[in-house]
Amino acid sequence: MLAELEELTGASGLQPTSAHGFVVEYFDKVFTTALDGLLEEAAAAGGREFASVGPGEPMADGPIMVRMRGSFSGQPVVTPADLGAVGWDDATKIQVRRLIRSHVVLFVGYRPDEEEFELLFDQLADAYRAELPRCHLAVAQGRIDDYQWQRWVWRGLLLFTADPTECMEALADELK
Numbered sequence: 001m002l003a004e005l006e007e008l009t010g011a012s013g014l015q016p017t018s019a020h021g022f023v024v025e026y027f028d029k030v031f032t033t034a035l036d037g038l039l040e041e042a043a044a045a046g047g048r049e050f051a052s053v054g055p056g057e058p059m060a061d062g063p064i065m066v067r068m069r070g071s072f073s074g075q076p077v078v079t080p081a082d083l084g085a086v087g088w089d090d091a092t093k094i095q096v097r098r099l100i101r102s103h104v105v106l107f108v109g110y111r112p113d114e115e116e117f118e119l120l121f122d123q124l125a126d127a128y129r130a131e132l133p134r135c136h137l138a139v140a141q142g143r144i145d146d147y148q149w150q151r152w153v154w155r156g157l158l159l160f161t162a163d164p165t166e167c168m169e170a171l172a173d174e175l176k
Helices: 002-009 018-026 038-045 080-085 090-102 115-128 146-153 164-175
Strands: 029-032 051-053 064-067 070-072 075-077 105-108 135-139 157-161
Touching: 018 038, 018 164, 038 064, 090 115, 105 115, 105 164, 146 157
Parallel strands: 029 064, 051 064, 105 135, 135 157
Antiparallel strands: 070 075
C-alpha cells in the first residue's frame, strides 16, 4: 500500500534527507503522517529497526514508528474522513498520554494553517484527553500569520520559523 501511495502522491523516487536520518537515529517513538517510506529507508540505512504500527494498533516497546496514514488492519487511512474508522483504543491512548507527559513534542514539516497538522494535533490531544503540553512547531513557510500564531498559542503550541532539515540538523548538533 505504501508504494501505491508514493506513486499517487508523486513521492516515488525520492531519497531520505539528513533530517530523516536524524529522526530515526535519535528518536525511539516517531509519529508520522507521511505517505512515503523515507523514514523507513533512513532507518534501514542506519541499521535501526522500527516496529511499524497504525493508529488503530497497540504500540510495542522499543523503537516504533506510528504511521498515522497508510493501510492498517485492512483499513486504508488517507483522508481525514478515513480516521473515523480507525482510532486508538483506551490502552493505546494511555501509552500516548504517558509519552506526551514525559517528552517534548516537536512537530516538523507542517504549516499552522494546514488541515493535516490540525488533524494530527487533535488526534494527539484526544489521546492525551486535554490540550497538549510542551509542544513546538518548526514552521518552514516564513513569517507566521498573526491569526494562526494566536490560534495555536492559545492551544499551547510554541511556534518558530525554521526549515525542517535545518531544524533537525541544529537539534542533532545540540544532542551530539
